[in-house]
């Protein structure tokens with residue numbers, strides 16, 4: 001039964017105005033993830049799904065896939081049609097319609113408003129690289145719809161307030177008075193900004209040049225609009241150099257009403273900027289200070305304040321430049337000098353240029369805050385150069401929501417290269433022999449997103465259709481693209497790094513890596529213009545192919561501070577070095593996250609020159625599912641030792657195994673045992689299997705069996721030692737299926753060598769992260785039957801595995817598994 005549209009006034013109109021056809025929404029409503037969000041929203045009261053609407057995960061997935069396919073078909077159809085000219089729509093009509101829909105969304109009551117935000121990834125038509133002076137001016141009526149106007153720019157001015165869904169939209173007019181809607185995507189900080197902030201960034205009356213504009217029809221509707229995907233295509237015509245372009249321009253209309261008078265002096269701009277700053281509207285503040293500096297380029301207060309705004313925006317290069325300029329002015333006021341020194345030091349610190357921070361340690365003019373930064377910088381330099389970290393302290397700090405630990409990045413014995421004389425693609429390799437557990441990389445993200453960063457708008461339903469991956473993405477996946485654009489805004493070297501990263505099929509080959517420093521101007525000339533043209537399409541590709549969901553593969557029990565995220569939004573980040581790591585289902589390296597910091601360690605001994613691989617999928621899934629992920633999303637066939645072992649079994653055996661794994665879960669021990677027997681019978685004793693040494697599907701089933709014994713005893717609240725032993729044996733079998741070599745399988749009697757671990761500690765299990773919960777449950781079972789020595793020995797095994805996986809030894813282990821350890825005297 002199809003879900004009916006929610007009984008919320010304006011929703012239907014809102015949905016329509018966003019280009020979402022009602023039937024598309026109907027289909028989305030049949031997805032359980034989507035519905036779970038909706039059902040938790042009071043605005044959707046009356047829409048709670050009834051039992052007969054429930055669908056299995058697979059069914060929901062195929063519905064979402066159909067929704068995506070429909071959207072893609074509309075997009076492709078539109079692209080296949082020839083460009084057309086359109087009849088002119090009077091500006092007054094456009095303005096009236098736009099104001100009506102804008103007012104509706106502005107007037108929505110925050111608590112009951114339903115906002116459906118739909119967007120697409122993979123539709124950017126390109127980005128402009130030619131300077132404005134090299135382009136010819138066109139008017140709106142000169143443009144064709146469904147066409148990017150190459151070699152041209154549109155001169156226009158804003159004549160409406162803004163409206164905001166995913167893009168910031170407004171009505172603009174050209175000098176002839178012809179109007180159209182302009183939609184700006186990916187402009188820094190606008191994804192979740194308030195309407196008023198949109199109005200301040202794009203104020204009525206502002207004159208803009210849109211380089212190589214793309215005029216298009218909306219996904220539903222007939223009124224075309226100009227879509228700006230690359231925010232660097234947009235130029236605010238403010239500076240003297242740009243004013244020259246306006247000299248011969250006359251405007252046919254008297255201009256819009258509602259223009260807010262611009263400050264006439266640098267001081268007035270400063271005051272305006274300070275007001276924005278207080279409201280944490282950093283980009284508006286930076287723009288106001290920049291405008292003031294256009295009038296008075298040497299104004300130290302404007303430079304100092306702009307440095308503070310840039311720090312908030314993550315534009316550290318320009319923040320340091322502005323602050324250094326103030327330091328260079330030798331001001332007499334010691335307080336101002338102290339501020340300048342601190343802001344410069346902070347900019348270097350936050351951009352990881354810790355050596356630069358050192359410079360400020362001996363300055364008489366530096367205050368206590370700077371001195372503290374200098375001390376911290378010494379600690380960071382030690383981390384960066386030695387790879388020695390206080391992991392327990394970092395773990396503690398990373399328990400806070402949206403944590404971004406203050407530590408240095410580290411590049412251990414690894415390098416990115418393309419293997420010569422091999423079909424292997426470019427990847428990450430060790431430069432010397434390393435041991436299992438050795439630290440390879442500590443990576444701070446290029447950009448990271450936590451749902452907590454943006455206080456969620458109640459009732460928001462964010463749908464991002466990704467045509468590059470053919471997936472319906474989470475809000476985080478889309479938000480990450482904007483954050484990367486924001487980071488690139490002020491960092492030309494980072495732009496080259498992104499250019500050098502894999503962006504997926506359909507993009508020009510990635511550039512060389514490592515990248516050479518870019519010869520660019522030392523800072524932003526104005527906050528509204530990025531340091532380089534931004535290839536947004538490539539940023540989308542890079543984010544799509546390299547995003548990491550932070551927090552995956554961590555297991556600490558259910559710690560109360562662990563944040564629960566909706567299925568539609570979760571923490572996500574983009575990293576530099578880890579993105580060059582190729583995949584293996586049975587990888588040579590594993591990752592853990594401390595907040596948004598990714599730590600990569602070897603999971604096996606590696607000889608110099610061997611490849612560092614990580615798993616892109618759940619390695620306990622059967623071959624077919626893993627292959628599906630690597631082929632469909634990444635377009636390659638994995639040839640790791642696990643895949644070789646699986647392929648050495650017959651195709652029929654692999655199918656039977658997949659079938660057994662996919663059987664609906666049954667809690668009964670007999671059923672689980674049957675499934676184990678079925679799975680076991682599908683593995684052949686081939687050379688490849690023996691070399692690989694693991695049976696992940698069997699691990700999962702045996703772990704479930706051990707858990708079922710525990711559950712049974714918990715349910716009856718009776719401890720039956722014989723059953724506890726069966727449970728322990730199942731867990732041991734499970735651990736052996738992950739490659740752990742157990743040297744003492746005894747479950748009762750005297751322990752012969754209590755000080756020796758009951759495992760071969762020269763053989764580290766590749767699937768270490770799966771082992772910990774199993775070992776901990778087994779230790780609990782030993783504890784329950786009064787086997788104190790065995791309990792301690794197995795916890796020591798867990799510490800050994802966890803240390804090699806995460807570092808931090810017993811101290812970190814105790815903190816991390818506090819909850820699981822509670823009740824076990826250790």
Ligand SMILES: C[S@@+](CC[C@H](N)C(=O)[O-])C[C@H]1O[C@@H](n2cnc3c(N)ncnc32)[C@H](O)[C@@H]1O
Pocket residue numbers: 425426427501502510545546579580581582583584633634635636637638639
């Ligand atoms: C995240 S990138 C990894 C780094 C990439 N090789 C590069 O040059 O930047 C993912 C892409 O690398 C390639 N790749 C990753 N693992 C692979 C493997 N095991 N075999 C072949 N190609 C692989 C695929 O093209 C995949 O889409």
